[in-house]
Amino acid sequence: MDSQMNTHARPSKLIKGATGDWEIVIGMEIHAQVSSNSKLFSGASTEFGGDPNAHVSLVDAAMPGMLPVINRECVAQAIRTGLGLKAQINCRSVFDRKNYFYPDLPQGYQISQYKSPIVGEGTVIVDVTASEQIQVGIERLHLEQDAGKSLHDQSPTDSFVDLNRSGVALMEIVSKPDLRSAEEARAYVTKLRTILRYLGTCDGDMEKGSLRADVNVSVRKPGAPLGTRCEIKNVNSIRFIGQAVDVEARRQIGILEDGGKIDQETRLFDPGKGETRSMRSKEEAHDYRYFPDPDLLPLEFEQSYVDELASHLPELPDEKKARFMRDYGLPSYDAGVLVMERASADYYENVAKGRDAKAAANWVINELFGRLNKEGKDIETSPVSADQLGGIVDLISAGTISGKIAKDLFEIVFTEGGDPRELVETRGMKQVTDTGAIEAAVDAIIAANPDKVAQAQAKPTMLGWFVGQVMKQTGGKANPQAVNDVLKSKLGI
């Protein structure tokens, strides 16, 4: 999609080398673990953790005579994901065997989809910054089995194998080489993760390995044909993806500027050393001897099944963002931040309901998110509920408390809890709008500071000093507008 746009170098993305500008070209293969109770071709549980080899069926252990049976829920999840990526859904796809020997691959082959994937081309819209949006083409999405895990630290002489992950369903989501910087790569993965979480098709938990990225990086002079790429395998955090891109691009530019050439190879990113290292060269690459798995018939379903799934899809982030901009009048950036997580968007909508939507957005984004970040909490574990935050917004708009007091109130609700309205009452945080009380305070200050009165009459900006004094005396509860009005009339300015 939009290859037109992406074939042209984006000048702001170019990086300087000794011989001029270079363009980084990035494509990604994301392995996303399908959210499902059981594995892709067996009934074994997909639960994370558990003792080694606790979730292994006869099929997962590749016992003689065992046969795979497709898990329909995994198929539905792949279709939902394809729909979320605005992609072509293929009603007929084929499972192939990818043959190689490894102890954590019990069958001696991985069941994957090679020539006929379940999902074809699609598009992801990515907000790179507040003002920059790009479209990233999706090449394909296919279903495949995860492998087990080799454990090398259990015995001085042997390696052990844990097959709990063996056969768990993965979606491999392949992008087109449409990304041009580490920042874009990070933004793309972040957006993809948001979409997957909205759909509920992958939990996106990179720490648990639910989302892993293989990053293909090459560099070229702007306008030149694509350079030779290197694939950086299994990068497991968004931050590392960005680092790996930068480090690898710099390595390649260095080699090219020294007159060398890039060897196509698979590399590993070492976050500790901040470098990529060769894992295997093209010559060492496996010949996977792909062929259609004869144990499985082609995967076929009707378009009506796809339509049925489509009709039950949740509102996706792009649509939600557009709606927030349209219905709540939010700027693009704010709407984008709010829809990043489905739970945040829902929270925001609860706060905004029947209230000043922009004020609600400010409170959610600036106060709540900021405070949650500081505490390392997320929206699901927020100590302030949408109702409580809505109550605070209500108190401001009713003029019961000032914006400044509201921040104090928020802090109390965040740390101690409680109903904002009651707190305002019991802690005497109510704004003083009674002009009698304000007048008394103003009179007292004027009487005590005749020199300042003279100064203020000569220079009206001195009014601020008086306002400060009144606020101090009233514990910040005086209505600032009322204070201003009273001061102006008493001072005659």
Added chain:
Amino acid sequence: MTQPTDLTLADARNALRDRKISSVELTQAHLDAMEKARALNCFVAETPVQALAMAKASDVRLAKGEGGVLEGLPLGIKDLYATKGVHTQACSHILDKFRPEYESTVTAQLWRDGAVMLGKLNMDEFAMGSSNETSYYGPVASPWLPPKWTEDNARSALASDKRGLLVPGGSSGGSASAVAARLCLGATASDTGGSIRQPAAFTGTVGIKPTYGRCSRWGMVAFASSLDQAGPIARTVRDCAIMLGSMAGYDPKDTTSVDAPVPDYEKSVGASIRGKKIGIPKEYRIEGMPAEIDRLWQQGIAWLKAAGAEIVDISLPHTKTALPAYYIVAPAEASSNLARYDGVRYGLRVPGRDISDMYEQTRAKGFGKEVRRRIMIGTYVLSAGYYDAYYVRAQKIRTLIKRDFELAYASGVDAILTPATPSAAFGIGEKGSADPVEMYLNDVFTVTVNMAGLPGLAVPAGYTADGLPLGLQLIGRPFDEETLFSLAEVIEQSAGRVTLPKPWWN
């Protein structure tokens, strides 16, 4: 009175039902026969304790007038089928000491219906072979005496290396030999390129490979998944029909099995074949085929005609290409299916310096020569740069072969009659040692049927001049095993039941 072991499966069933014999008696008679016939090497594992326990339980059910269609009938099981807690190695060293914790669907259905397990039957290693000579457990001798041999000659050969004795065919050599020698009433077998039909033809027994998808492959050690199919070998057409009725059926654990009701196959045995249109494919008249095979074929045509069938000449033009294409597709799938035997989780492990060395040592020692050859062929034809030239072309040929049959059936043909094998049984050690293709040619008439996924049945129809049994093959429409049973019954009745050799091996 006839020996209990000489009964057909159907007669034994009736005798049990009529309480003329008990299952324990019947089973013990077979266990005794097995013991005396050990030199034939049909069984690689005998399960007498289990057999008698099952027989006893069957007798209890029979006494109450209960029991399934195979209640109390002792059977042999090809070593390819997973049998819980019992030797299951597909006669390979690489599955050394493997005893599964599970039961194959097909055998589970036999036990569900009351059958009694006598033990596990010898076979070519991983079902790769046409003579049962590739078994890790050594060759099986056919109970048929080689032409002009005396019983004494045969007994002394049996006591030494078996050279010169006849092969029972393969890969289901143990099954065919055990059935012909009356060591079991019937046996499970499996057929990837002819492994039921060729041994049946070589031993004067009846074997059917049903339509691909008719029986579940779950729990059968895989050779070539798109071609493998379970089936029975027994002494009569009726016996095969009874056994297949129990073995067949949809299994949600095998998504290539077909969800269609299983007919009462026994009912089709003896049904009229009047008006059935039988195709005679000219391409099966191959160069160098012995005249007696051709005469047998003509005889078969005459019998079916006499019973009211209509004979038509048909053409299956891609027949010639089937064997070479088969020897690409089957090894390709096998090379992948056998990758799991790596020494990591079960079976043989030969220690090595590192993981690759362990793999290499284990697989070099664990697999026999023919299996290694096919893994190498299969790996080669799937390799980058060769895939299109071999595997893809072979698949195209497969489509054409299938189309040949479809056109024949579309023209109104109900079944096709061909010879089962291009020759009678040959001697142990006689073929294939210099050129494996010599052995592969055994399957020339049978592989087409696997490539097209059709049902095929081999029935004895006569003898060579030397007195060795010869069989004819009937090929049917998909899932029309019933027509094959009806036609085969006509041939069996017309040819007269085979006179099986007396037990000279005792």
